[in-house]
Amino acid sequence: MARWGMAADLDRCNGCGGCVVACHAENNISTVGPEQASRGRAKHWIRVERYWEGDFPDVKLKFRPTMCQQCGNAPCEPVCPTYASHHTEDGLNAQVYNRCIGTRYCANACPYNARFFDFFNPSWEKPLQLQLNPDVSLREVGVMEKCTFCVQRIRGTQTTAKTEGREIRDGEIQPACVQACSTRALVFGDLEDRESEVSRLSRSPRGSKLLEDVGTRPAVTYLARLTEEA
């Protein structure tokens, strides 16, 4: 059984935001408009965080693309009273929208602010609905949503590989953000496969996990932006 993971090389990432819009396009994330956005209700399953260091003129800015870390020990899962938020065999923190009753306990528990609540039914002003991806279900009001590692692409590729009677090739599954990334900062694959690129990058001496001291065991590894060779 695979365990899906991602590596984000911060030495390649330049903060362009291509992943952010690619994610909206792939996952039918509705825009909320300026009024709701100003109330903190904008939904970005992946975002580019920025960390300023130093004062003028010796200023540095570091970008960090941040999405659900698909924790091995996910705080969002045990708090869900309806098992909407649950762990899959291949390591994803999955969300069953039909089970979700909107307690938002999971969002409270998530240390990464990776979960987004649907305060309204989504709507698309015609004919923008034509851009919707038929592979991804729409989330209705009162439901929690978040990054799925593009589970529809994972399952699609698994089905194709099974039909063709072969294993999935390393790099064959690309979540929308990984596919979009111009600098190849994001790499996705099977962490159980020692030979996979993501597995190799995850063992890099530059690698670290986000807030790893809280014990969440994330599936995302960040490779530090270093000015000298590590």
Added chain:
Amino acid sequence: MDRRSFIKLTAVSGTSAALASCGNPENQFIRFLPDEDIVPGVAVWKPSICPLCAAGCGLTVRVMDADAEVTRDGQAGIKRIAAAKKLEGAPAHPVNRGGLCARGHAAIQVTYHPDRITQPLKRSGDRGTGQYEAISWEDALAEVVSRLNGVDAANPRAVAFLSRVGAGHRSALIQQFAGHFGGSPISFELFGDDVLRRANAVSFGRDQLPTVDLANARFVLSFGADFLGTWNSPVAQSAAYGDMRRGRPGIRGSFAQVEARMSQTGASADEWVPARPGTEGVLALGLAHVIMAASLQPAAAAGRAGSMVAGWGAGLSDYTPQRVEELTGVPAARVDRLARQFAELRPAVAIAGGAALAHSNGLFTAMAVNALNALVGSVDQPGGLSFTPQFNTGSALKFSPAAQPATPLQMLAADALSGAAVPQVAFVDGVNPVFTTPRAWRVREALEKVPYIVSFGSFLDETSALADIILPDHSFLESWVEAVPESGVAAAVASVAAPVMRPLYATRATPDVLLEIGRGLQRPLGAAWQTFDEMLGASFATLPSTTPDVDAWTDAQTKGLWSGVLPAGLARQAQAVADGATYAFEAPRFDGDAKQFPFHFLPYPSVPFGDGSTAHLPWLQEMPDPLTSAMWSSWVEINPTTAANMGISDGDVLEVASGHGSVRAGAVISPGIAPDVIAMPMGQGHTMFTRYATGRGANPAEILAPVTEAATGALAWAATRVRVTRIGPPDGSLVLFAGGIREHLEQEHR
């Protein structure tokens, strides 16, 4: 809604046609019989080309069945169609190699925008009010032809054609069309690269933007070029940047960015060097001085590019590190160190662009950076800069070259206002100069003098709302598209793609419309093709096929592009400009007294919106800006110390005033900006540009001074000085993603 406005609305949206068809059974749509062969639920992938900037990234478009409201043969109704679902970077395209930027992903919303113009429109109200009524294509084209037949054939400025810069087939056709009336297309881009093209023509004999081999560079020094965000070919450059950092075992390229306001690109640099605005060229020559003085390279190594710089042969004695420190504010020791890094970390490459060249002395700055590159041997070498061989579409199509150089937009405006030369007919294609030019040029007032304006726009914006007739173009997904990239690739590339889907509405492809108008004229255009795809076929047929036994045109359509070695007659010729001058530093000219207007004003191309042409796309409006996380907003960036001295807090409403006007927006206190610089992103502040962009934020172009670079006439958009006044506390117009409750909670936890 009253009866009158209901009728207007239905006339514009085309639903009246649908109502009319109800009584005509033979016109009813057969809803579930698709237009084309498509299996429900099964995706097919088709090539296309991103139209949103000049880079020409290749797309792969996912197409699936969908029920859409469409117009067919004048009838509107719901139809099952093969619809584009998602845009992805084409993995095999040599420009973007599978990557795609935020704008490219959102381009699909151009096609599915709720405010698209769906049929030809004729103005029914005052100019600028956006009141139009429906007109048939036949009547519309007859009207345009009759207007063109009436223009004075002896006056080369009777017809003005405003369009985008480009080297593709569409541009060639527009060139030919404008040339038929004795003129040349007038292109204006706020953040254009005319100065750099001119400098490259003088230094290297290439009137072209450079292709930078970042992937093989050890040291990159960028003077103001936002090459990872908005400048030149950002996706190609980002891909190469990733490899520069981590693509070579044991080698990590270093990178320094010279600019007074940290751009998205500057944020990725190892070293950010805030030089005083307009002195970037001094820094470049300072580095050259150190390199020559330390005998790291001889002066002669720079060849022609060096000889164009005054004092080069004598080792640039005016540009000692101490003198450079006085002028630029960059410490002498740092100048010395950067010079040694540039000479020793080979290959090293310098890039100039953006604000560094947007000064009255911009050409000098570009010439200085060119000479620095030549000094260390970084021209036409791996890890350096080179010039992509470019397909000359004009010669492939046997078009006659332009009769005369284009009239600069500001001259067109001034002459129209003074009455010296008022165009009789103006065409507008893909540009919005009323929005992107300084108010001081009075482009809007000038266009109002033009008796007849034709727009090919898909949306009502500040410029198309002045048009007397609108002939809406297909969206790029509905038409034949092509691109001839100027840079971003090593070998020559010409991309082409057939329509991905059938047009949703009663629109027509602008190149086809131009050909049709050309046929209808009393003195016909004389083009050999009925349609644009015939023209593309003729052009691609002149290229050598790269696949055995397949002709070049068929091959290009299959692959989405042609790439290879251009035959001699089909490559754009290098054009050396020898003006006999040598270039020396002249203090940049700024508009506004330094006491009255203490700050440099730096408008900059926004990552999602560029110059504002994509502000109508909701995904881009809601995309957090990379440096501020702002969405749906305008803002003013100000240094923390300056803000503290002026009593300004985050989000406070500020007024930024130049000698030419003022704008207001919320303050973003940013460490990455010099204390005497104020920056604002371009893009918002539209008075008319669809439901998503209209009336949102402020347009910094409005307050720009009409300072230009002398040799090119390019707008020196970084040459305006401003004063800043705190108007009041936050008014809620500045929306941040990483704001409010989230940050507050984080602080409580600490």
